Amino acid sequence: MPRAEGMRKYSFSSRGLPFQAAILAGIVGFSLTMIGGNFLVAADRAAQASDATPGLRTHAAAIARNIGRALDSGDDIRATTLARRSLQAFPGTDLFVLSETGEVLLDTPTGLPAPRLKDQESLGDNAFTGWVGEGQYLEIKTPVRGRLLLLGTLHLRQALHVPAWMASIKVFAMWASLASAILTFLYLSCAMRGMVGLHKVLERASYGDFYARAPQVGAFEVRRVIQRTHEAMVSMAAAADEARKVYVETALALSKTIEAKDRYTSGHSQRVAVFAVELAEKIGFDEDRLETLRLGALLHDIGKVAVPDNVLLKPGFLNDEEFAIMKRHPMAGDRILAAIPGLRDMADIARSHHEKWDGSGYPLGVAGDSIPLEGRICSIADAYDALTTKRSYKSAMPLEQALDIIEKDAGTHFDPELAKVFLAMKRNGVGYKALKKPESKEVVAQTTAEEEIQAAKGA
Secondary structure (H helix, E strand, O other): OOOOOOOOOOOOOOOHHHHHHHHHHHHHHHHHHHHHHHHHHHHHHHHHHHHHHHHHHHHHHHHHHHHHHHHHOOOHHHHHHHHHHHHOOOOOEEEEEEOOOOOEEEOOOOOOOOOOOEEEEEEEOOEEEEEEOOEEEEEEEEEEEOOOOEEEEEEEEEEEOOOHHHHHHHHHHHHHHHHHHHHHHHHHHHHOOHHHHHHHHHHHHOOOOOOOOOOOOOOHHHHHHHHHHHHHHHHHHHHHHHHHHHHHHHHHHHHHHHHHHOHHHOOHHHHHHHHHHHHHHHOOOOHHHHHHHHHHHHOOOHHHHHOOHHHHOOOOOOOHHHHHHHOOHHHHHHHHHHOOHHHHHHHHHHHHOOOOOOOOOOOOOOOHHHOOHHHHHHHHHHHHHHHHOOEOOEOOOOHHHHHHHHHHHEOOOEOHHHHHHHHHHHHOOOOOOOOOOOOOOOOOOOOOHHHHHHHHHHO
């Protein structure tokens, strides 16, 4: 079948989509789980900070008063001792005191460095949250005063702990992503299973076959799409049939116009079509291919519209110059039929029906299997009708004599295997213009019908 105009090859893969979607679902599932886990951790830390701030603020004020006196008197050891005792009531806390100029007045009692918080966020009233390395902390800033002046600022810092379940969040996220991928794959494989059949329908439609149908299975939306596609295929099939009918009728009208010019060739194309179809049926052509051959045989001489009347209708034999002009008609027929979308398959027949098995034919001089099979069949049918009908330059030849010529030219002019099948048919009384009974001359033994069919198919 010819490829439908305006159609592109359908390349959707319904098998690959569930797998791709499953991978995407797995990635999304993992990401959402991790994002959700981090959000819950942030919320938990915010709750910790909110709960701890009032008590930590009161504790910071008490520590500031206690160590302020010691620092004011210059007793750093006592200040450190008081700070260490104060921290015992608040595990996970640490402190240090900085002067207004940033000088360390009291180092951390634990001996650890006291870097500044990064990405600080204020909670109001000198309470802040921020990061030190990978840890998040709550920090209270309280002024430390001596008897007469401000000594510096106390930084009381408490770690905000990560929930215990956070350690397993990555494992949970991996299982969640795997479950998402599997469920997505299973769902889409089930929901989209009708797309496999739809893909085949559209693929065949792109080559002009609008009669394929897909099972209506899968999700509701998929079934609906398949149903609408089937409805569209019905309309397209009707339109294609109507268009093909118009193409064929137009081409046949042109062919009949040619034959109407010369009474000697009237009915020639119809007879060639009969002989060609008989031979093709014998070698096992299916119905669609037989119809293509029948139409091609009917239109095989359509290129003669390009041949001048003084050459086409000349009584008698053509000279070399006139024959050169006549030899153009196969390519003219090819161009005419190739330009009509519904008749492109017939163009090969019009072009190749004058090619010869040994390569001495025209217009391209191709040989053997390079000649389309339909063209080789039409060549035998065309020659047989030309030999057995009356023309302006000759009388009709007896059937047996015509068959003898075809037999003689098998292997040079004609495909030898096809010629063998055709000769067997006609000499055994099969088909139109066949011998009623064997002639007096000895007929060469023929192969069995099965051998002929296989041999011709091989050709």
